[in-house]
Amino acid sequence: MTETRIWKTNWLYFLACVLAPLALLLVTVQRYWKLPELGDWDVTQLLQWPPVLPFQWPPDRTVLIPVAVLILAILWWKLGVRAIFRLCLRGAERDLERKGFQCANAFTGRDCAVLMDEENRKIALLFKWNPFHTYVFPAGRVTKVWVDEGQRGQGVMEGTRRVSFLFTVGKSRVRANTFSSSRRWKMDGDNVLTAISMADMMADLLESLRKGEE
Amino acid sequence: MPLRLLDRLKAPFRDDWCRYCRRTMNHPHKRLFVIPEMKVGNYESHTDADYYREALRPVEARGDIPPGTYACRAVEYHCPQCGRRKVKLNIFLPVRDKIKREETILFDNGKRLEFLWN
Numbered sequence: 001m002t003e004t005r006i007w008k009t010n011w012l013y014f015l016a017c018v019l020a021p022l023a024l025l026l027v028t029v030q031r032y033w034k035l036p037e038l039g040d041w042d043v044t045q046l047l048q049w050p051p052v053l054p055f056q057w058p059p060d061r062t063v064l065i066p067v068a069v070l071i072l073a074i075l076w077w078k079l080g081v082r083a084i085f086r087l088c089l090r091g092a093e094r095d096l097e098r099k100g101f102q103c104a105n106a107f108t109g110r111d112c113a114v115l116m117d118e119e120n121r122k123i124a125l126l127f128k129w130n131p132f133h134t135y136v137f138p139a140g141r142v143t144k145v146w147v148d149e150g151q152r153g154q155g156v157m158e159g160t161r162r163v164s165f166l167f168t169v170g171k172s173r174v175r176a177n178t179f180s181s182s183r184r185w186k187m188d189g190d191n192v193l194t195a196i197s198m199a200d201m202m203a204d205l206l207e208s209l210r211k212g213e214e
Numbered sequence: 215m216p217l218r219l220l221d222r223l224k225a226p227f228r229d230d231w232c233r234y235c236r237r238t239m240n241h242p243h244k245r246l247f248v249i250p251e252m253k254v255g256n257y258e259s260h261t262d263a264d265y266y267r268e269a270l271r272p273v274e275a276r277g278d279i280p281p282g283t284y285a286c287r288a289v290e291y292h293c294p295q296c297g298r299r300k301v302k303l304n305i306f307l308p309v310r311d312k313i314k315r316e317e318t319i320l321f322d323n324g325k326r327l328e329f330l331w332n
Contacts, residue, residue, distance in 0.1 A: 193309045194254055197281065200281035201280075203281075
């Protein structure tokens with residue numbers, strides 16, 4: 001258990017989560033919208049003004065079924081995967097407690113959860129894309145801990161999109177984001193400062209746990 | 215008369231201003247504290263002096279504050295004329311060479327926080 005390689009992504013689960021709703025969407029579109037075969041599409045109909053759809057809408061309300069499936073698929077991608085991660089994390093915490101793991105400090109990010117047992121000097125990891133497997137290993141296996149502020153740009157463009165703390169376990173590198181965004185935020189912004197502080201704190205805890213092991 | 219009016223206007227904006235005597239107060243005590251139980255992401259506002267009696271631990275310098283822990287700079291103001299005391303608690307999160315200001319609390323009854331300077 002302690003020497004296994006850390007798999008951050010279970011590709012089967014990942015593909016099932018991403019592709020299954022997509023496949024269902026395609027099936028319902030084909031079934032209810034009665035799209036013609038790809039070769040039968042008359043594209044010139046789309047080019048004329050006003051454009052005409054190259055297929056007939058069904059006259060009843062079944063036309064809305066693919067729309068409902070699309071909404072459900074988006075909800076699944078946005079919320080369902082996260083809900084599974086949270087449920088698995090709760091289950092893992094109960095399981096670890098039963099096995100004598102005394103969680104003193106924990107960090108739960110969007111992509112992974114890091115649990116620390118200071119009494120037994122152990123660390124437990126759970127990943128969003130591999131939520132059915134909890135990795136537990138002695139803190140001594142952690143070889144390096146550091147914080148990545150993600151600082152990019154210069155002058156007024158200086159900022160960050162991601163703040164994280166990282167550590168290496170054997171050959172695997174684990175990154176836990178304390179802040180991530182699609183846009184760049186100023187380094188002295190409140191949310192960035194909070195994230196840097198959180199990352200510093202977690203890195204400090206991991207480092208002390210690691211050194212205590214040696 | 216214009217000066218008195220100006221003083222009155224200034225008073226609400228200055229922490230070291232005695233609103234009764236309308237004069238600048240001394241600040242004989244300044245001290246840095248850490249709030250060990252308050253970690254980043256778990257900040258809660260407290261306006262009760264008793265809470266600070268239990269929670270604050272004095273530190274010598276900013277370097278002694280562990281990462282991710284809130285700190286508090288306390289300043290006491292003393293009016294040399296009427297003897298009134300005020301205490302200002304400036305609560306912040308130290309992040310490397312920067313700080314994230316959280317809250318400033320002003321206690322008009324400074325005697326309740328005298329324990330800070332002992």
